[in-house]
Amino acid sequence: MSREWTTEDLQEWNQRIVELVQKFGLDPYSQEFEVCDYEQMLSYMVYSGMPSHYPHWSYGKGFEKLKTLYDYGLSGLPYEMVINSNPSIAYLMRDNSLALQVLTIAHVYAHNDFFKNNFTFRTTQTEYTIETFKAHANRVRHYIEDPSIGLEKVERVLDAAHALSLQCRRNLSIKKETEKEQKERKIDESRPRHDPHHAIHRRVEHVEPDLTKVPPYPEEDILLFVRDHNPHLAEWEKDLLTIVHEQAQYFIPQMETKIMNEGWASFWHKRILESLELPQNLHMEFIVRHTQVLCPTPGGLNPYHVGMKIWEDIEERWDKGRFGPEYDLCTASERSDWNIKTMQGRNKIFVVREVERDTSFLRRFLTEDLVRELKLFEYQTRGNDKVISRVADEENWRSIKDTLIQNVGTGTIPVIKVEDADYNSERTLYLKHAHDGRDLQLEYAEKTLQYLRQLWGHEVVLNTTVNGKETLLCVSENQLVFKPVQ
Amino acid sequence: MDTIFRPYHPSSGQRSDRSAGDRQRHRQKVREAIRNNIADIIAEESIIGKDKNRVIKVPIRGVKEYRFVYGENAPGVGQGGDGDLQPGQTIGQGKKGAQGQQAGDQAGVDYYETEVSLDELIEVMFEDLELPDLERKHLREIVTVDHLRQKGFRKKGIRVRLDKKRTARARVRRKKSAHRSGAANLHGERFPFHEDDLRYHHVVKEMRRESNAVVMAIMDTSGSMDTMKKYLARSFFFLLYQFLRTRYQNVEIVFIAHHTEAREVTEEEFFHKGESGGTFISSGYNKALEVINERYHPALWNVYAFHCSDGDNFESDNTAALNSARELAKISNLFGYGEIKPLGAGYYGSSMIQYFSQIQEPNFLTVQIQRKEDIWSAFKTFLAKDRANIKNEVNYE
Incomplete structure (x- = not known):
């Protein structure tokens, strides 16, 4: 396929798009576009768009899967990949037509605006995104090359950490209390409230708060909890847990705003392209592509379509x-x-x-x-x-x-919190699943708990509900026991 | 707000292949997964009898990435296409949205097919067995010309082996020395090639020891061998053949079908042609002995004989069978008897296994195959025996 455009063309169109972006009041970070080929694009997609990322076999798997999907035409070619960083980086596929590039550029600016302005992204420290991922990659590679650690061991920890990485706090704009602050809160809460009618009320009995309990309040950041409370972990193991946790947290806002974000970008690319006064041939292709992207997938849910419809409606x-x-x-x-x-x-x-x-x-x-x-x-x-x-x-x-x-x-991720690090005084880790009518997939739960047991080093117990019955899943050395709760 | 465009850079090696390491690691994981499911995969009909270069698809259940996910009772929401939707209506598995989703939050999507070539699969299978390289007796190795290899240079040779670079270099060298000695003027004068400048590659023949193996596939094709039994037998021979193919350069396979009398047949006939009638096991063994003596002398060939039967032999033939079996065991590296008795065959006819227990040869063994899952374990037993033999041989030396 011969290319029908040059970088100058792109720059020209970009200039006009930027004018519109500013006219419409969008407020994006600075933007970098990189033109890449198909294989490079797949690689970027697999590594979440990051120019540098630590290695793990799961990304190899992701690549193969993605490539199979595209090669067999089960999924359209990727149009856009944009990452939340300052400046924002986006990739344009070399083989795409000019109309598609123009559409993608407009689409990218809207994403970029969303990253910069939506409240969920405030915690993502976009100035450091690229450097953080690169630093993570360097550290993991360093551990892999360390003769006393090596690939196998690093992989073992990463496998386990990946399984648990999304079990973390979802609303990052709420400040996380330190353990000390939690204890203080506990003491505060245990104090009897000021009662103006204490003369006529019975005195509320003062209950001593149990400050020995770890954690003081149920804890959702499982990886961090294990890191801070398993004294047997080596420093490099703790570091790997931190890395995986930080990367998962970076992506939580994107999961939390998928429909809004895609809808927002589609809404604006449509607006922008309609105001661009495209020549006839480009306009026709734009309409075709736009319809493809926005086409509802029967049986599934197209976030582009759902999101854009809601924005238009608002x-x-x-x-x-x-x-x-x-x-x-x-x-x-x-x-x-x-x-x-x-x-x-x-x-x-x-x-x-x-x-x-x-x-x-x-x-x-x-x-x-x-x-x-x-x-x-x-x-x-x-x-x-x-x-x-x-x-x-x-x-x-x-x-x-x-x-x-x-x-x-993050609604598809079960809410599971650590309640006790010393259950039955045996250093058993006790977790509770906040059951909302949806049962856990048990095979997956078992395997995930085994990973947690591996990291924790002791038995792990999960309180969940299976077929309407409260059940404890107890995982000890390669063994799973179901115990009904009386 | 600024915008920068970075034009396309054809992949500098590092960049394009950034996922290569992870892909390879994943591939290794897949192989492990294949290894763990090998018994199931082997039992798949589709593999047996395929051409060795064919790429086959193997379903892999191994490399899942586990997380806490919701199970089946979690409802979801979808969008309808054209037409009315009714509660209770069934919708086929929709395509999973591949729009750069974060790591799978759905269980079960990790079941996928991977493509491996049959050769690769077989390699994995035999890695699993951890077999030592089969060092054979010297007698059974034949020295053959393996390939030609360049080794050094000569001043004489045939034209096609002329090494132009070296020839040119020799000329330059001669020219320089002529100049130093003042014999020639470097400037202006022509300085042609001389016959002494010519250099030719020297080629030597690499000799290597080659080993040959022959598989005697002997199968009972009497009326009592039904399709299922034949299928089990066939799977087993397939494995054996593939295995030997990885160990020896030359593997030949001889198909012998027998009922009351034995014939050497083609592969096609061997597996598909039904026969009927009673069974004289000895006839098969005698035919095998005859073929070995004619064409595969045990001094030059590693003989692997295997016989599959349902054990329904005529009583009168038992003694003869026993004797022939002994003789065959003597000249074979390994001689195995597999008795195929599918579960639920209804009756348990007579069994030869007990009868054969009288054979004391260390390289003879019997296995029983009841279902297709047994094939792999039977095969392992069979080869474990082979390994034990080799150890013995080493001890003798």
Whole structure:
């Protein structure tokens, strides 16, 4: 395939896009584009776009899988890959056509704007992203090359750490308390509250807080907890746990805002390209590509499509003033013609992109009409099939919405917290799964617990609910025991 | 806000192949996984009898990345396409969104197929056995010309082996020395090649010891051997043949089918052609002995004989079978008897295993194969015996 564009073309188009980006009020980091070929692109995708990343076989597996998917045409060619760093880095595939490059550039600026402005990304320290990943890579390579450690041992720790990496705090904008602060809080909480009517009330008995308990409050950062409380770990092992934890935390905001972020980027690339006055041939291709990206995948959920529809809906509603108690209380026929020309749409979407994450975004802005329009349905999995359990009608749309909210962001990761590091006074690690109606996949739970046992060095017990019964999964040396809780 | 464009750089080695190390490591993991599932894979019909260069697909369940994930009772939400949706309607497994998702949060997607060539698979299989290289008796090794190798240079030779570079160099050297000695003027005058300048590659023949093996595949094709039994037998011979192929340069296989009388047949006939009638096991053994004496003299060939039967022999033939078996065991490296009695065959006919227990030769053994899962273990037993023999041989020397 011969190339029909030059870097100068890209720069020219970029210039025009940047003007629009600024006109629309988007506020991105500086942007770097790197033109790469197909294989390079696959590599970037596998290593999360990072120019430098530590080695692990799972990335090799990822590469093979991705390559198979693309080679067999099961998945379209990757258009865009952009990473959350300052300056932001994005990759453009050399073999893509000019129209596709223009679309991608516009798309990338919107992602970039989202990274810079959405609150979930505030903790990601974007100035240091590239350097952090490079430093991680160097440290891991250093351990691999160290003759007293070596690949096998490093891999063993990484395998285990990868299994647990997403068991970490989800809302990173809430400050994490140190153990000392937690203990102080515990003491504070145990003090009797000031009671203006203490003369007539019975005195509340003072309960001494149990300060010996580790952790004082259930702990969600499992890797960090193991790192800080297993004295038998070597320094390099602790360092590996830190590395894996930090990388997982870096990606949590991206998981938390998948629908918003993709929707936002699609919303803006459409806006921008429509204002670019593309020549006919480019415009035709843009429409084709745009439709491909935004095409709902029947049976699946296309975050580009769902996200963009919601953003468009928000803009329209706030432009027409379709919000607030007056609108909510009016009749259906009034609603459909409701337009009080508030014209707050643009303003509203910029506020929303700053302060929401997928769960809150859907909770606030996924309306009944949208559930219908997007043809959302709820399904149960039976073997290899999905069986529809609810379709979007008057009765069910709320449950569908609730289920969707459960399944976005980090909602697909079970909440499991460390409750006690010295269960039964045997240094057994006791964890509790906050069961929300969804059972754990037991084979996976067992294997993951075994990894945790390996890192912890002692028995591990997980309290969860299996088929409606509270159960303890006890993992000791290569053995799993189910104990019902009385 | 600034924008920088970095134009395309064709991969500098380090960059393009950044995933090469991880891919290779993953590949190793896959091999381990294959090794762990080898018994299942071997039992897959599709592999048996495939061409050695064919690439086959092997389902791998090994290299999963485990995490805490939700199980089956967790509902999900999807988008409908055209048309109305009804509760209770079934939707086939949708494509998993491959839009650069974070590490899989779904269980089960790690079941995938990997492509390995049959050769690679066999290599993995035999790595699993941890077999020593089979050092054979000297007598059974034949010296053959393996290939030609360049070794040094000569001033005489045939034209095709002329080494132009060295020739040119020799000329320059001669020219320089002529100049130093003042015999020639370097400037202006032509200085042609001389016959002494010519250099030729010298080529030597590499000799190497080569070892040959012949597999005597003897199968009972009497009426009582049904398709299932034949399939089990076939799988076993396949393994044996593939194994020997990795150990010896020349492996030949002789197919002998017998009922009351034995014939040497083609592979096709061996496995597919049904026969009927009763069974004289001795006939098969005698045929094998005859073939060995004619074409595969034990002094030059490592003989591996294996016989598959369901053990339904005519009583009258038992003594003759025993004698022939003894004789065959004497001249073979290894002689095995596999009795195929599929589970649920209903009846347990007579068994030769007990009868053969009278044979004392150390390189004779019997195995019983009941299901396809047994094939691999039977095969291992068989080769373990071979290994034990080799050790004995070493001790004698």
